[in-house]
Amino acid sequence: MKFSASxxxxxxxxxxxxxPEQFPNKEPKKRYDIVIVGAGGHGLGAAYYLAKKYGISxxxxxxxxxxxxxNTARNTTIIRSNYLFDESTAIYDHAVxxxxxxxxxxxxxxxxxxxxxxxxxxxxxxxxxFQRHVHANRLNGVDNKWLSPQECKKFLPIxxxxxxxxxxxxxxxxxxxxxxxxxxxxxxGYARAASQLGVDIIQNCAVTGIRRSxxxxxxxxxxxxxxxxxxxxxxSAAGHSSTVMDMAGxxxxxxxxxxxxxxxxxxxxVLNCVxxxxxxxxxxxxxxxxxxxxxxxxxxxxxxxxxxxxxxxEHTLMSICEIFPIFKRMRMLRSWxxxxxxxxxxxxxLGKTPIEGLYVNCGWGTGGFKATPGAADLFAYTxxxxxxxxxxxxxxxxxxxxxxxxxxxxxxxxxx
Amino acid sequence: MFEVHCPYCxxxxxxxxxxxxxxxxxxxxxxxxxxxxxxxxxxxxxRDNKRGDHHExxxxxxxxxxxxxxxxxxxxxxxxMTYKMGVKRPTKTxxxxxxxxx
Numbered sequence: 322m323k324f325s326a327s328x329x330x331x332x333x334x335x336x337x338x339x340x341p342e343q344f345p346n347k348e349p350k351k352r353y354d355i356v357i358v359g360a361g362g363h364g365l366g367a368a369y370y371l372a373k374k375y376g377i378s379x380x381x382x383x384x385x386x387x388x389x390x391x392n393t394a395r396n397t398t399i400i401r402s403n404y405l406f407d408e409s410t411a412i413y414d415h416a417v418x419x420x421x422x423x424x425x426x427x428x429x430x431x432x433x434x435x436x437x438x439x440x441x442x443x444x445x446x447x448x449x450x451f452q453r454h455v456h457a458n459r460l461n462g463v464d465n466k467w468l469s470p471q472e473c474k475k476f477l478p479i480x481x482x483x484x485x486x487x488x489x490x491x492x493x494x495x496x497x498x499x500x501x502x503x504x505x506x507x508x509x510g511y512a513r514a515a516s517q518l519g520v521d522i523i524q525n526c527a528v529t530g531i532r533r534s535x536x537x538x539x540x541x542x543x544x545x546x547x548x549x550x551x552x553x554x555x556x557s558a559a560g561h562s563s564t565v566m567d568m569a570g571x572x573x574x575x576x577x578x579x580x581x582x583x584x585x586x587x588x589x590x591v592l593n594c595v596x597x598x599x600x601x602x603x604x605x606x607x608x609x610x611x612x613x614x615x616x617x618x619x620x621x622x623x624x625x626x627x628x629x630x631x632x633x634x635e636h637t638l639m640s641i642c643e644i645f646p647i648f649k650r651m652r653m654l655r656s657w658x659x660x661x662x663x664x665x666x667x668x669x670x671l672g673k674t675p676i677e678g679l680y681v682n683c684g685w686g687t688g689g690f691k692a693t694p695g696a697a698d699l700f701a702y703t704x705x706x707x708x709x710x711x712x713x714x715x716x717x718x719x720x721x722x723x724x725x726x727x728x729x730x731x732x733x734x735x736x737x
Numbered sequence: 738m739f740e741v742h743c744p745y746c747x748x749x750x751x752x753x754x755x756x757x758x759x760x761x762x763x764x765x766x767x768x769x770x771x772x773x774x775x776x777x778x779x780x781x782x783x784r785d786n787k788r789g790d791h792h793e794x795x796x797x798x799x800x801x802x803x804x805x806x807x808x809x810x811x812x813x814x815x816x817x818m819t820y821k822m823g824v825k826r827p828t829k830t831x832x833x834x835x836x837x838x839x
Contacts, residue, residue: 564786572784577811622757623786624811625788625812632752662786664782721783722774722775722777
């Protein structure tokens, strides 16, 4: 079934009661060529690209809860690629390239909106650092331009650029190809497209172990629904990646922290782009529904509780009100915490592991959503070829031993 | 926000007085020049990231300024026990006893 104006019209006539199931929930077969652990955007996307690009459709995506219910549903949906280092721009810009045609490719509206990401500079250090980013981005073919305070005001009318503020706006870096997308529909779109290509999506089935043969290679996964044999296993479990890797006897350079975000009551359109501020420490956008979507940094301690401390949210909202005093009387409706797996250099690990047949896509920390299509595509390439693509080759596990870190932490936005 | 028992002040204080300081009981190798790159990587970067009872350091930054160790459950965020620096890593039995309030 294809979504189109005529299918919408036809289904309207039957009261929208005859739409077919989008992604049937399957019972696991005994054996798959590839098992992906974790049905978030990254895992489902990897299954889709494996089926679509490499013709491997005997794949299962196994999920502990429901698909797209982890960090895919627990982020602020910001998409951008204005990173400093060559390796980072390559991987994040690959994702932006794929975001661009994703709705058409999946025949599913991901609502990718290139509304622009404006990073505000409030002091001399910000100005110098952002201009350095703008130049580095330009050399890498990534759009990012420097705006004066007046140009910022013209682009974002509600911005107060008076210079007597505690944090005056001294300019901003604007990436116009950046923006937001609808997080759920990314997971649903990939799930539907992958299902149509023959991928089995198995929900509510936790992986409890990874079985290996005598020579060390993977044989399959132990799950709540029994053993499932697999030729290759791809782990895409975000905050729980180290828990899954532990089942294979691997220790990882990861720590899982809660990252909170919150949304306000919906209001009429007022904020036409994504705004980020390092110095004041928060980021904000307005969803198509009208809610302000707000986030900041992680909580300080490691946790799997999917909730964080109230004083972190208080700090986040204070920062937002500092930049936009007009939001002071907005009421917040919901807040949530996602568990983000953070690496020491704040860059992901995407590639092979020391175990034959075991692949990993983790460590995206606070910036995983924006990378979804790019990471999924590169993960599929890595699994299909048994070697990384040149874009994700630097993101190997070995870099923590060789010292070739991709230290974007120093170049981070608010919290990446 | 939760309350943390500082073993030096011997009282419960609000979380905002404290700073998290990473996994506990990671001992710096005295013969550093004999370590392989892999061992250095494990010392610097590899962590337990435990789902459950986690041994970790905390710093009473806005209080007595002392570092101490703690066992905290990362599923509930509840502190099981805190103890002074230099005290041996608690055993499973000790953790269980602390949970039962003994």
